Amino acid sequence: MRITVLAGGVGAARFLRGLRAAVPAADVTVIGNTGDDFTPFGLHVSPDLDTVMYTLGGGISEEQGWGRAAESHTVLAELAAYGAGPGWFGLGDKDIATHILRTQWLAAGQPLSAVTRRLCERWQPGVTLLPMSDDLVRTHVTLELDGRPQTLHFQEWWVRLHAAVPASRIEAVGASEASPAPGVLEAIAAADFVLFPPSNPVVSIGVILAVPGIADALRDQTVVGVSPIIGGAPVRGMADACLTAIGVQTSAAAVAAHYGAELLDGWLVDDQDKDVVDAPELAGIAVRSRPLYMTSVAAAAEIARAAVDLALEVRR
Ligand code: GDP
Ligand code: CA
Numbered sequence: 001m002r003i004t005v006l007a008g009g010v011g012a013a014r015f016l017r018g019l020r021a022a023v024p025a026a027d028v029t030v031i032g033n034t035g036d037d038f039t040p041f042g043l044h045v046s047p048d049l050d051t052v053m054y055t056l057g058g059g060i061s062e063e064q065g066w067g068r069a070a071e072s073h074t075v076l077a078e079l080a081a082y083g084a085g086p087g088w089f090g091l092g093d094k095d096i097a098t099h100i101l102r103t104q105w106l107a108a109g110q111p112l113s114a115v116t117r118r119l120c121e122r123w124q125p126g127v128t129l130l131p132m133s134d135d136l137v138r139t140h141v142t143l144e145l146d147g148r149p150q151t152l153h154f155q156e157w158w159v160r161l162h163a164a165v166p167a168s169r170i171e172a173v174g175a176s177e178a179s180p181a182p183g184v185l186e187a188i189a190a191a192d193f194v195l196f197p198p199s200n201p202v203v204s205i206g207v208i209l210a211v212p213g214i215a216d217a218l219r220d221q222t223v224v225g226v227s228p229i230i231g232g233a234p235v236r237g238m239a240d241a242c243l244t245a246i247g248v249q250t251s252a253a254a255v256a257a258h259y260g261a262e263l264l265d266g267w268l269v270d271d272q273d274k275d276v277v278d279a280p281e282l283a284g285i286a287v288r289s290r291p292l293y294m295t296s297v298a299a300a301a302e303i304a305r306a307a308v309d310l311a312l313e314v315r316r
Helices: 010-022 047-057 074-081 093-107 112-123 154-160 184-190 205-209 214-219 239-245 252-259 271-278 297-314
Strands: 002-007 027-032 128-131 138-145 148-153 167-173 193-196 223-226 266-270 286-290
Touching: 002 010, 002 184, 002 205, 010 027, 010 047, 010 297, 027 047, 027 184, 047 112, 047 128, 074 093, 093 112, 112 128, 128 184, 138 154, 148 154, 167 239, 184 214, 193 297, 205 214, 223 297, 252 266, 252 271, 266 271, 266 297, 271 286, 286 297
Parallel strands: 002 027, 002 193, 027 128, 193 223, 223 266, 266 286
Antiparallel strands: 138 148, 138 167
16 A cells, blocks of 8 residues: 655654554655754754654654654753854754754755655655655744734744744745655655645645645545644644634634645544534535544554545545
8 A cells, every 4th residue: 555645743743653553564655844944053954854754763752742852952052152043942962963964965965855865764764755845945924023024934933932923924935936856746646545644734734735736636636634623723733823824713624624625535533523524614525533632652543544444435
């Protein structure tokens, strides 16, 4: 079985760990969001690619859900002693090694897809991990700060401001001129079906869909998604702030309706939201309810199994 998965960070990584446990023999390709990438201290950081790589490779900090386990922060403390920022972004020493190599290999002219493949040689995530694009895409957020409109990199809004200042606009800058990375469209076309893990619909999945060609390729495929919204709220993080910025309600039904029946063939919602199974605005999408909290690898595996079963059922 060949499965292709669009992925953000923590929600995607936990789902993918479940998927690998549920269907160990499946050939899985992951298309990762790079709109969150940024370059503190000149280092190219790819938060979502790294979260997937470390989680599947067994190096993730389980408590945080991102970054390396058993980290130290000597380098960041030394930088701070020079007065160098950004102080709001946590970069552990082990994690910095990844970013140094990524930056070095990119500077030597290798595309991000090749760099990601090389980093994965160490981590052996058990999936093929592809960035959505080798081209630069940056998610920017427009908001009112200190009495004037400003545009910040997504990370600054998310991590420094905790998305507490309402965003008037979220834009994947560069996406419309970007091309899918080598293998991305092929992985979508060759898959038996495509899964959307419970990733952020705006800044994770939405940014991947903004790369020309990807959404079109998905329209010819069977796509089943897992809701990141349970009972009208994100399970973790501030996805509600992103949905509000694009005028979508924070509900399992509104997110599915936002993707639309053109894209989505199946949608898993939590039992708390089971009344939306027959919602008229979701006509054309097969909606099923079940527990959707990924409280353990076993729980995530059961969710992944349900997504696979629904995909096999609705397959075009
Ligand atoms: P990020 O890039 O690290 O923010 O991660 P993603 O975009 O992949 O996933 C973020 C989303 O995962 C958030 O909107 C959460 O609501 C969702 N999420 C996290 N844990 C769970 C869970 O246990 N169950 C479900 N259904 N969603 C979850
Ligand atoms: Ca992310």
